[in-house]
Amino acid sequence: MNTAEDAGRGLDRRSLLRGAAGLTAAAGMAAALNLGSASRASAYGWSRTLQQGVTGADVTELQIRVGGWASAGAAQTYVAWDGDFGPGTAAAVKRFQSAYGLSADGVVGPQTQSVLNSLESADGSTAHFEWTEFHSNDGTGFGGGKVGATQVKENVRRLMYKLEALRKKAGNSAITVNSGFRSVAHNASVGGASNSMHVYGVASDIVVSGHSTLQVYRIAETCGFSGLEAYTHSWQHVDSRVQYPSYGSGSWWWESGTV
Numbered sequence: 001m002n003t004a005e006d007a008g009r010g011l012d013r014r015s016l017l018r019g020a021a022g023l024t025a026a027a028g029m030a031a032a033l034n035l036g037s038a039s040r041a042s043a044y045g046w047s048r049t050l051q052q053g054v055t056g057a058d059v060t061e062l063q064i065r066v067g068g069w070a071s072a073g074a075a076q077t078y079v080a081w082d083g084d085f086g087p088g089t090a091a092a093v094k095r096f097q098s099a100y101g102l103s104a105d106g107v108v109g110p111q112t113q114s115v116l117n118s119l120e121s122a123d124g125s126t127a128h129f130e131w132t133e134f135h136s137n138d139g140t141g142f143g144g145g146k147v148g149a150t151q152v153k154e155n156v157r158r159l160m161y162k163l164e165a166l167r168k169k170a171g172n173s174a175i176t177v178n179s180g181f182r183s184v185a186h187n188a189s190v191g192g193a194s195n196s197m198h199v200y201g202v203a204s205d206i207v208v209s210g211h212s213t214l215q216v217y218r219i220a221e222t223c224g225f226s227g228l229e230a231y232t233h234s235w236q237h238v239d240s241r242v243q244y245p246s247y248g249s250g251s252w253w254w255e256s257g258t259v
Contacts, residue, residue: 043117050108052090059083062093062108064158065116067240068165069095070224074258078224078243081158099168119164126160128167134159134180134204144183145199146247152181152201159202159240162223166238169219170208178235179205197227200247203239205229218259230255 048054050062060083067079069092079092090106098104100115108116119127134156135141142149142156159180167175182190182198197203208216217231220238227249229237241249 043120046113050085052085052087052106054085055083057083059085063089065119065161066092066096067158068162068223071222074218074221076226076252076254078226078240081243124157126164128164129160131156133177134201136181136183136186137179138183138186140183140186142181142201144185145181145201146184147200155201156181159204162225162240163204163206166219166223169222170211173211174209176207177204178207195248197239197241197247197249200244202241202244203227203237205235205237207235214259217256221258226252228254228256
């Protein structure tokens with residue numbers, strides 16, 4: 001388990017807060033998603049109604065998109081990306097539906113699928129985040145990490161959906177990403193832990209407009225994040241380390257505990 005992620009994060013602070021981005025229309029758009037490539041030109045092609053008890057790749061995609069709705073309060077739990085629509089996925093779907101003014105029945109039909117697709121952008125990123133926000137700040141993009149660039153990009157995509165949930169829970173407040181993915185070289189240059197989750201693309205350091213770091217920490221406790229750095233900094237570190245056991249950090253790390 002990592003200790004504090006780094007002491008040099010302030011060097012990566014962006015100067016402008018992001019505003020709301022336009023939503024992508026879901027109707028009439030269809031394309032199967034290749035999770036390995038994490039890129040596509042149109043909205044995800046849901047081919048059926050999903051509900052508890054079904055399995056498949058489309059359930060995995062659903063779990064990615066509702067991952068930030070893992071709990072109603074502070075809880076060390078997450079929505080598994082296992083393709084099995086179980087009780088945890090159903091509960092997350094209901095929270096998502098309620099937040100977006102849908103009937104919270106846990107059934108993912110056309111209306112819920114349309115809202116899910118409104119959160120994706122045509123290039124595979126999400127409505128309020130861009131790939132470039134998560135590029136390593138040494139100009140290497142998604143290269144030079146501890147996994148390949150394609151995998152980093154997919155990891156970042158999954159992170160984006162959790163951050164979309166955090167943004168929604170924060171009253172649609174703009175989020176600045178100070179540091180997303182880091183190449184191994186850049187991570188070392190800013191004093192990051194040698195096995196920082198940043199070098200895999202599963203972590204980000206964020207500031208939420210109008211919210212203290214403590215407030216952000218408390219929201220993040222509901223979003224399925226298994227790594228939370230102490231809220232005593234001017235940024236909040238979030239990561240999903242427990243969902244990536246092969247990266248060597250399979251234990252929960254909430255540095256300030258449950259607050």
